[in-house]
Amino acid sequence: MDTQxxxxxxxxxxxxxxxxxxxxxxxxxxxxxxxxRLLTLGIYDFWAxxxxxxxxxxxxxxxxxxxxxxxxxxxxxxxxxIVFGVVLLPILFVSVAAILVFGPNSAAANLVQAAIYLGVVxxxxxxxxxxxxxxxxRTSWRGIRGSLEGRSMPYATxxxxxxxxxxxxxxxxxxxxTTKLQSMITNDARFGSEPFAFxxxxxxxxxxxxxxxxxxxxxxxxxxxxxxxxxxxxxxxxGPGGEPxxxxxxxxxxxxxxxxxxxxxxxxxxxxxYRARTINHFADCTFIDNARFNGRLxxxxxxxxxxxxxxxxxxxxLIVMALAVAIGGLIVTIAGTIVPAGSLTPDEVTAYAAxxxxxxxVVITVLSFTxxxxxxxxxSMGYLINNLSLEGxxxxxxxxxxxxxxxxxxxxxxxxxxxxxx
Amino acid sequence: xxxxxxxxHQRFEARFSDGRTAGSREIKVELTERGIAILQHExxxxxxxxxxxLATAEPLTDHAIDALVTCSYQPGATLFVQGPRFARALAKLxxxxxxxxxxxxxxxPWLWGAVATVALSVIVWLADLSPxxxxxxxxxxxxxxxxxxxxxxxxxxxxxxxxDPSGKKALGKLTERLASATHADRPFTVVVLDWGLVxxxxxxxxxxxxxxxxxxxAEGPDEIAGVLAHEMGHGIELHPETGLVxxxxxAAATExxxxxxxxxxxxxxxxxxxxxxxRDAEGQADDHAIxxxxxxxxxxxxxxxxxxxxSKRDGKASGGLGKGGLGGMLSxxxxxxxxxxxxxxxxGYDATPALTEADWSELxxxxxxxxxxxxxxxxxxxxxx
Numbered sequence: 001m002d003t004q005x006x007x008x009x010x011x012x013x014x015x016x017x018x019x020x021x022x023x024x025x026x027x028x029x030x031x032x033x034x035x036x037r038l039l040t041l042g043i044y045d046f047w048a049x050x051x052x053x054x055x056x057x058x059x060x061x062x063x064x065x066x067x068x069x070x071x072x073x074x075x076x077x078x079x080x081x082i083v084f085g086v087v088l089l090p091i092l093f094v095s096v097a098a099i100l101v102f103g104p105n106s107a108a109a110n111l112v113q114a115a116i117y118l119g120v121v122x123x124x125x126x127x128x129x130x131x132x133x134x135x136x137x138r139t140s141w142r143g144i145r146g147s148l149e150g151r152s153m154p155y156a157t158x159x160x161x162x163x164x165x166x167x168x169x170x171x172x173x174x175x176x177x178t179t180k181l182q183s184m185i186t187n188d189a190r191f192g193s194e195p196f197a198f199x200x201x202x203x204x205x206x207x208x209x210x211x212x213x214x215x216x217x218x219x220x221x222x223x224x225x226x227x228x229x230x231x232x233x234x235x236x237x238x239g240p241g242g243e244p245x246x247x248x249x250x251x252x253x254x255x256x257x258x259x260x261x262x263x264x265x266x267x268x269x270x271x272x273x274y275r276a277r278t279i280n281h282f283a284d285c286t287f288i289d290n291a292r293f294n295g296r297l298x299x300x301x302x303x304x305x306x307x308x309x310x311x312x313x314x315x316x317x318l319i320v321m322a323l324a325v326a327i328g329g330l331i332v333t334i335a336g337t338i339v340p341a342g343s344l345t346p347d348e349v350t351a352y353a354a355x356x357x358x359x360x361x362v363v364i365t366v367l368s369f370t371x372x373x374x375x376x377x378x379x380s381m382g383y384l385i386n387n388l389s390l391e392g393x394x395x396x397x398x399x400x401x402x403x404x405x406x407x408x409x410x411x412x413x414x415x416x417x418x419x420x421x422x
Numbered sequence: 423x424x425x426x427x428x429x430x431h432q433r434f435e436a437r438f439s440d441g442r443t444a445g446s447r448e449i450k451v452e453l454t455e456r457g458i459a460i461l462q463h464e465x466x467x468x469x470x471x472x473x474x475x476l477a478t479a480e481p482l483t484d485h486a487i488d489a490l491v492t493c494s495y496q497p498g499a500t501l502f503v504q505g506p507r508f509a510r511a512l513a514k515l516x517x518x519x520x521x522x523x524x525x526x527x528x529x530x531p532w533l534w535g536a537v538a539t540v541a542l543s544v545i546v547w548l549a550d551l552s553p554x555x556x557x558x559x560x561x562x563x564x565x566x567x568x569x570x571x572x573x574x575x576x577x578x579x580x581x582x583x584x585x586d587p588s589g590k591k592a593l594g595k596l597t598e599r600l601a602s603a604t605h606a607d608r609p610f611t612v613v614v615l616d617w618g619l620v621x622x623x624x625x626x627x628x629x630x631x632x633x634x635x636x637x638x639x640a641e642g643p644d645e646i647a648g649v650l651a652h653e654m655g656h657g658i659e660l661h662p663e664t665g666l667v668x669x670x671x672x673a674a675a676t677e678x679x680x681x682x683x684x685x686x687x688x689x690x691x692x693x694x695x696x697x698x699x700x701r702d703a704e705g706q707a708d709d710h711a712i713x714x715x716x717x718x719x720x721x722x723x724x725x726x727x728x729x730x731x732x733s734k735r736d737g738k739a740s741g742g743l744g745k746g747g748l749g750g751m752l753s754x755x756x757x758x759x760x761x762x763x764x765x766x767x768x769x770g771y772d773a774t775p776a777l778t779e780a781d782w783s784e785l786x787x788x789x790x791x792x793x794x795x796x797x798x799x800x801x802x803x804x805x806x807x
Contacts (some may be wrong), residue, residue: 038533143441
């Protein structure tokens, strides 16, 4: 209970229940988006992403009412075009020009390349902040918009400088860095007229981080030692100078593979556990009005979602590949009957088919993993929302529309930069 | 709308927010012929939201279990109606709000665009137009020369340039004799690399690279003259420039699709090494070679013999030659025989050896003296007009 309320008066505002209403028909949406993306040579992607966001936002319920995503595919597309023209093309041009002027692998060209990489890292922070701003501006509940009322440059600078410190501090700056970046975003965020506040420090993250850090170290030594023992045992059994047979070599390989796969699985679990601790800590530090978020994510829960999502994406990829092979076979068969006999040798037909099929196969392989991406995104977001709650009360009648003009912050050309094309 | 009359005048419980604050209140709504009627008070005129001005938080589907509706006439205000009945009725009265309608609306311009792009590509392909060739022909000479220098620099990395003075003099004579027979008023620069591979490359900006291996494999100056004339033919037709423009265009397109920082274009020499010319391009280079040799009064028999010998060798031990340059020229396509016949048939004019015996042996010894490629910042000065 805070000090503003007396015993006779209830706290102003209401408790808002945060819940997840699983979206239905995500597989159908995935397939429709995939087909449209293929037919439009990929450009539909911006609209596809927008429809997925609309569904996901709608599934998040606050007091039973959905969050609304008001962004459009056109905004994402224009944002991409601008970033492409203003950032990507100049980078491409400068790198090619540097190579042509100074020569490949010359010191000057490498210097230019290094400068470009550093610049891209600064742009990364800028991109994260601006994408966040775009998403908040395009998110509303009961018609009240979110916003991010700060400048992106301080965030980008912090992002860049603290990143340089990660190797210097052997990673120990990471908890402080992620907390700092999270607090910068949170403290700039608003829901209508109501600011969010981040109250907390990185302190509580250091114990879990130490467990992760020393755990990874211990894991590495354990894996090395166990593989050493495996090798030693086999060598010992063979006797000095004994040349291992092919079969024994295979056992070697499998044993080592098993040790490192197990170690990697342990690592995945530990990092998921740390990630869950971080998200919970950030939730607990995030306040709005008289309410505070509460996180109950677990490492096992996150790892389960990640691994099953991976399996779902792989299954989607297999389906696409199987279909592609079937359709490709059909086309070759039809082409074989259409091409007049004798005009091309079988070798040439194969060569032509390979020329056309090779780039297509690469594109289809890369794309195939995105077939069921919306399904996995819904699962990840569902897990997060199901394990978050909003405790305390919000005086909803006091919260008025954001003072940020939706036109000025949403539609103008300069603001198109804010669109998350990164 | 009369066909939907069964949907009208049913009342639904709803929550309405005016968009000024985050508060909301319970109200009743009705679907009417004119739009959604919002009954703000039991008495009094309802507020009408016309179907054409509506938007929903997510496109309406058959699975919808509720609907959040907004209206462009009243920005910020939201109407939230639970239960699938309202959502399904609304999908019938405002079909533009369904998922399939929204998808088709945003995708159809791009679908037509994709159809047009594919059609245009097919036309360009069928009409044998080459945008890369057009761009290549618009490149200023300085840019082509710079490209050539970079290609030679990256090809010769870790290798030496052969520059024995008397050998270079002999090479200069041969280059001069062939270049002056090209019709095109272009200066050609020829460089020999200390490289055992049997190969020759045309590079941008009228540059040709020969290898020590090629000089060693040749049985006389006419053979080298033939290869050189063939590569000059590629140069005159701007094949290396066209190939690089195409590769750069592809790389840029890849960057566009995948996102990147231009690293793919790093080593243009490697790009050129991996290029292979089409049969048409090889045919054009052959035609130029035949014409250059005739103009320069050099017999085309040497070229034909070298061609024949190398394609036999290539057939026996495939992989001896790279994909670019001679590799493409000598690849074991079924029409190799045809091309050979064409070169042989071009004979029948008075010819003198491409170089004197003395000059030929000087040329074969050009790699007696070498210098690291990096010292050759400028192309050798045996420019021949």
